[in-house]
Amino acid sequence: MANQELAEENRMLREQMHEFLKQAHHNQRIMSRHQSFNLELIGASSFRELIDTIFSTLPTSSDLDVVSLTLIDHQSNLRSILQDLSLDLSDFPQLMFVANETELALPPHTKNKPVLGRYSAKQHGSFFSTCVKKPVSVAIVPLIRLNRLIGCLNLGSFHASRFTANMATDFIEQMGFIIATCLENVINHERLTYIGLTDPLTNVSNRRNVERRMLEEIGRARRQQYSISCMYLDIDFFKQVNDQYGHQSGDDVLKEVASRIKAELRLSDTLGRFGGEEFVVLLVNTDQQAAAQVAERIRLSIAGQPFFLSMTGVCNSTISIGIATLVASGNHGDMEMIAAELLWNADRALYEAKQQGRNRVCLAN
Incomplete structure (x- = not known):
């Protein structure tokens, strides 16, 4: 009887170890995808390349159904530069612009922390306004550079359990930090390119x-x-x-x-x-x-x-x-x-x- 109990316990342990091993391989694949995504972000040399990476690679690497991006663009300066550099913003319907932090309308209690939970049209509708099918659960990730809010990354899933209010946000915050840094880098690069290719008096090409x-x-x-x-x-x-x-x-x-x-x-x-x-x-x-x-x-x-x-x-x-x-x-x-x-x-x-x-x-x- 004791031998049978020991054998059953060993069988259960082997099954448990097998599940642990499967989960470890799964986590390793996830981490590998995220590392590849981060490398693509860091290697992006232009605004178009970075936005392409966010909208095409991030959904796959993070098992997301919806990704959008909202940027603060005072007096449409960034949009004007991108258009003058022949970037057709209509190619990126998931990319949205607002004039200031107030218009961004992040929940006041966030304190620059990601907001996770069930999708609410009243609270989150503006972040997913261009999406035909709305998500069920969302993560709204503020993008902060040098204590300055530059926009937010909006992640959505069709599964209610994907983002919940009690989830840890360390990983999402780290991703937001990397994306904010890369965004600022390519935007500054585009501004320098624009200055070098623009007539300073008329603001048209030189x-x-x-x-x-x-x-x-x-x-x-x-x-x-x-x-x-x-x-x-x-x-x-x-x-x-x-x-x-x-x-x-x-x-x-x-x-x-x-x-x-x-x-x-x-x-x-x-x-x-x-x-x-x-x-x-x-x-x-x-x-x-x-x-x-x-x-x-x-x-x-x-x-x-x-x-x-x-x-x-x-x-x-x-x-x-x-x-x-x-x-x-x-x-x-x-x-x-x-x-x-x-x-x-x-x-x-x-x-x-x-x-x-x-x-x-x-x-x-």
């Missing part, structure tokens, strides 16, 4: 950035077999504005011209100041006729409204525009030579617009 983007777009147009158009724009009689109203007023006109041009463009288009009163626009997937329509809208927006000057009232101005188009059948050979020729043709068309009396659009032959 010449170096336009030339870089032109090569990129010529390559993309070649692969996808579509036309691209280049506009060369020059403010008419700009020297007279400086002479009559002063250089500060000339700067006012330059900034407003850039703003009016940009208002007529798509996110995928590129606007840059080439120097002085000259601007260049690159229109992707745009033939000559469509480019002419965009140019005419720009011309009318400049000529149709006066320019309010910060120091000396108002003035009127016009702009001349030359257009050259690179069709798919002509997009072959050395891309730098093609870019130079496209720009030269647009410049020659601009010269024709000037010769014909200014305040007009001319197309390259």
Whole structure:
């Protein structure tokens, strides 16, 4: 009898050890996935790469059904930079922005700690507003950098037991710290990139950035077999504005011209100041006729409204525009030579617009 009891006890111990071993292997796999996720986060060199990692890798590594991210973006500064760097934010519906901490609407009792529990539309709806299917349990993780709240990471599961109020949060807090640090790093990197590629007066691309983007777009147009158009724009009689109203007023006109041009463009288009009163626009997937329509809208927006000057009232101005188009059948050979020729043709068309009396659009032959 004693032997049977001992054998049964040994059997139960072996089963228990087997379960412990299975759980250890399971935990090891989980830790391995988290380590891989952390390495991907740390290795991300751009905002897009980091966001891609959060939304594509985190759900798998942490067995999550829903992941979203809410960032505090004062005066839309971050969104403006990302858009100017040609990041289409519509690619990331799970990424949301709020203007301040109040709008973020974290529960007041959190004290910068993760909030875990059952999903409540009233309390958590804004964090999962873009999700078609709402989670059952959630973890709202504040993202803190240097005692400053920069947003929150929102984790959701379709299982009620996944996140409960009595769960330990050390692991989630550590993940939030890593993500907050990586976010701040890539955002600062994007800001530095933006500064290096932006004209400081008008806040549009500088010449170096336009030339870089032109090569990129010529390559993309070649692969996808579509036309691209280049506009060369020059403010008419700009020297007279400086002479009559002063250089500060000339700067006012330059900034407003850039703003009016940009208002007529798509996110995928590129606007840059080439120097002085000259601007260049690159229109992707745009033939000559469509480019002419965009140019005419720009011309009318400049000529149709006066320019309010910060120091000396108002003035009127016009702009001349030359257009050259690179069709798919002509997009072959050395891309730098093609870019130079496209720009030269647009410049020659601009010269024709000037010769014909200014305040007009001319197309390259």
